[in-house]
Amino acid sequence: MRTYRISGVAGSLRKESLNRMALRIASRVAPSELQLSVFSGLGALPLFNPDFEGSPSAAVTEFKQTLDHADALIIASPEYAHGISGVLKNALDWLVSHEGFVNKPVAVFNTAPRSHHAIDALNEVLKTMSANVVKPACCTVPMLGSTLEENQMSSSEVIGLPLREALEALAEALRELRDRKSSG
Template identity: 50%
Template structure:
């Protein structure tokens, strides 16, 4: 069985981020046929500036390469002032011109039931970039205030079960998209 490679992106730069812990817990819970790699260089991306876009800064080139190599993208981002974090928006802005997200399967994890504005904004931005949002794999995991770290999230019966189900749905959607794409290429 082919391994499904997922690039996980936390919209938080905090060392003790719940969103990062959620993504790490997902990596622990993933089936062995799914490899989840956490992108830890979000804070290294320069501020988006169209004047330097053509110079392809090394951090941006690395991010783009890793996105292109991934079968899917898993994003967990906190909400700041009813929107996505500046770091997350900056990363997405860098990818608009190169169309990295076109037809890329994306699942969104939300660590707080009250972070609805950021989730909606993130979903809208990714849809505008032509990403394939996998709704059945995009879930809210109520860990805000639960005082759970990565290990606690991974061992919590209900949360772990929800994450596993979301990851199974994500992997199935990715396999379906890959089969559709292959069939389309065969017809061309």
């Protein structure tokens, strides 16, 4: 069985971040063909400055290499004041001119059904950056306000199950992409 490397990033630096928790749960419930690892270096990225794109810092280089080695990216985004977090937007700005991001399969996870503004904005940013947003792999789960512990969320029908289904859809999209590449 072919396996796929998936990189997850959370747009929150908070220690108890629900978005990072969603990625941890995803790694637990993912089908075995997906190897999900969470990239935790967004907080180390300098503020984006196009002047430094030609001589990026080690943190930026590591971020780009992580992305290049991944078959797909999962972004778990919080909503701050009806927008995406500065941390996430800063990270994406470093990728705007990065060739490796064009057509990169991306799934978006949202941990709060009420937080649609940020997800709408994020989808617009990703479209503008020519990412391949895999819609069936995008998922909104009611984690914000939930009284469940993390391991209970993993087995929950409204959290773990939809995350698992989203990941199965991502695996299917990656299989189709691979088949298309090998036949074309």
